[in-house]
Amino acid sequence: MHWLRTGLAGVAGTAIAFFAHLVTAVRGIWDGVEPVPAQRVYFANHTSNGDFVLIWASLPPALRARARPVAAADYWLTSPLRSFIGRDVFRAVLIQRQAEARVDDPVGQMAEAIDKGDSLILFPEGTRNMGDTPLLPFKSGLFHLAERCPEVDLVPVWIDNLNNVMPKGEVIPIPLLCTVTFGAPLERAPDEDKAAFLKRAEAALLALAPGDET
Amino acid sequence: MTAPAEFLQLMAGVLGILLVASVIGFVLSLKLNRDGSNATIENLNARIKAWWAMVALLGLAMLAGRTGVLILFGLLSFAALREFLTLTEKRRADHYALAGSFFIILPLQYVFIGMGWYGMYSIFIPVYAFLFLPIVAVLRGETDRFLMRIAETQWALMICVFAASHVPALLTLDIPGFEGKSILLIAFLVFTVQFSDVMQYVWGKLLGRRKIAPKLSPSKTWEGFVGGVLTASLAGAFLWWLTPFAPWQAFLMALVVTLMGFFGGLVMSAIKRDKGIKDWGHLIAGHGGFVDRLDSVVFSAPIFFHLTRFFWT
Numbered sequence: 001m002h003w004l005r006t007g008l009a010g011v012a013g014t015a016i017a018f019f020a021h022l023v024t025a026v027r028g029i030w031d032g033v034e035p036v037p038a039q040r041v042y043f044a045n046h047t048s049n050g051d052f053v054l055i056w057a058s059l060p061p062a063l064r065a066r067a068r069p070v071a072a073a074d075y076w077l078t079s080p081l082r083s084f085i086g087r088d089v090f091r092a093v094l095i096q097r098q099a100e101a102r103v104d105d106p107v108g109q110m111a112e113a114i115d116k117g118d119s120l121i122l123f124p125e126g127t128r129n130m131g132d133t134p135l136l137p138f139k140s141g142l143f144h145l146a147e148r149c150p151e152v153d154l155v156p157v158w159i160d161n162l163n164n165v166m167p168k169g170e171v172i173p174i175p176l177l178c179t180v181t182f183g184a185p186l187e188r189a190p191d192e193d194k195a196a197f198l199k200r201a202e203a204a205l206l207a208l209a210p211g212d213e214t
Numbered sequence: 215m216t217a218p219a220e221f222l223q224l225m226a227g228v229l230g231i232l233l234v235a236s237v238i239g240f241v242l243s244l245k246l247n248r249d250g251s252n253a254t255i256e257n258l259n260a261r262i263k264a265w266w267a268m269v270a271l272l273g274l275a276m277l278a279g280r281t282g283v284l285i286l287f288g289l290l291s292f293a294a295l296r297e298f299l300t301l302t303e304k305r306r307a308d309h310y311a312l313a314g315s316f317f318i319i320l321p322l323q324y325v326f327i328g329m330g331w332y333g334m335y336s337i338f339i340p341v342y343a344f345l346f347l348p349i350v351a352v353l354r355g356e357t358d359r360f361l362m363r364i365a366e367t368q369w370a371l372m373i374c375v376f377a378a379s380h381v382p383a384l385l386t387l388d389i390p391g392f393e394g395k396s397i398l399l400i401a402f403l404v405f406t407v408q409f410s411d412v413m414q415y416v417w418g419k420l421l422g423r424r425k426i427a428p429k430l431s432p433s434k435t436w437e438g439f440v441g442g443v444l445t446a447s448l449a450g451a452f453l454w455w456l457t458p459f460a461p462w463q464a465f466l467m468a469l470v471v472t473l474m475g476f477f478g479g480l481v482m483s484a485i486k487r488d489k490g491i492k493d494w495g496h497l498i499a500g501h502g503g504f505v506d507r508l509d510s511v512v513f514s515a516p517i518f519f520h521l522t523r524f525f526w527t
Contacts, residue, residue: 025293025296025495025496025497027496161300164304167306167309170306170309172309172313172317174299174309174312174313174316175292175295175296175299175316176296176299176300177296177297177300177495
């Protein structure tokens with residue numbers, strides 16, 4: 001049955017990417033980095049459940065096949081369908097958000113995926129941003145991952161307008177144009193402390209947001 | 215529905231024009247753009263390529279008859295509305311109003327046209343959508359920028375759905391002596407308006423000196439405007455055999471729609487300036503978005519529809 005599940009996952013993946021394009025006509029803007037198959041951690045702003053679908057759909061197929069989102073196990077393992085989509089279609093790295101429920105160390109799980117040669121899609125804010133500020137303060141996961149995997153490019157990715165397509169609590173998406181902007185990888189500064197690194201990562205991501213954001 | 219012979223003749227003519235344009239583009243590219251650095255020629259060739267696709271799509275839809283044209287324009291309305299509403303003022307409270315615009319109002323408008331129900335499709339958006347959408351929005355209690363939100367949403371529907379749907383609505387007109395040929399009215403309208411856009415571009419590039427609206431659209435010139443509108447109106451007169459019009463009537467009709475198209479382009483440029491963008495979208499290479507390509511047709515279609523309906527039915 002394994003081949004059937006893999007085949008179904010491939011079809012479902014193509015269908016989901018097609019649907020994302022139909023609703024948002026999503027366009028990847030490569031601004032400071034090229035769409036080449038280098039190993040990367042894409043870190044993005046998080047306003048909607050569709051965020052990683054959009055990044056995933058805007059990647060060229062060859063990159064898409066190796067890009068795994070880091071997602072919450074408590075969300076993606078709650079039903080068989082979600083579990084199929086999370087595990088088989090997106091091959092998500094599923095982590096426990098609540099520290100007390102953890103069996104595995106999240107940074108360890110991410111590093112393991114990178115050791116296998118995959119790229120990651122990560123939302124360092126840790127939760128969806130529902131407020132008026134463009135970005136929530138980053139959690140420390142990105143810093144620890146950067147220390148563990150110093151050879152991987154950290155690419156900031158700004159997702160624009162998806163919060164209007166799919167606001168929290170709504171079921172029907174509104175078709176509106178979205179863009180996904182990929183910026184230049186973060187420079188590595190070996191002796192930087194956690195706070196300074198996270199500040200710099202936040203600034204690099206915010207710099208990709210379109211100027212007239214309201 | 216089988217396509218009238220006139221339609222095939224017009225298509226042959228259009229394909230001939232595209233072939234000549236492609237050859238010119240190719241020669242220009244060989245002479246002046248060997249390294250791909252001449253932006254004007256790159257853009258010209260991208261535009262010509264996109265024209266091939268647009269003509270093929272429109273031709274196929276028209277060969278498929280009423281249903282084909284309805285589906286094509288329904289999809290064009292969808293793409294245009296998606297571009298337009300991306301730029302309008304909105305809040306989370308507008309979610310149902312926006313979803314209703316896409317998934318209820320847009321399809322219903324085209325269903326009413328498919329039914330040939332003039333009494334409904336001609337007032338559905340200006341009356342029913344106009345009154346009910348603000349009610350749907352107000353129930354969520356968000357008053358911030360309320361008037362701007364509902365007005366911009368209504369405007370988007372009027373332009374992208376109501377006005378655009380008047381192209382397929384031409385198929386519902388019963389013109390004595392013109393039975394089974396109403397698809398030719400669409401061909402006439404779309405051809406003259408788009409030909410005017412192309413000829414304004416060509417005359418503007420060849421002779422353009424004096425800017426007609428520097429604040430709105432720096433590429434539009436008096437020479438392009440006069441040359442484009444006159445050339446396209448004359449072409450319209452020569453296409454009288456497609457239509458129920460006499461040659462002089464065809465000339466006047468073409469003049470009206472090309473003028474409407476020109477001013478429609480200016481209005482849509484003003485909105486782009488207001489919203490701080492250059493193109494509405496990016497899906498048609500060299501042209502921008504769907505609204506960029508459709509703006510002139512959208513402004514001329516309802517006027518063409520009602521003039522034809524008033525004088526010829």
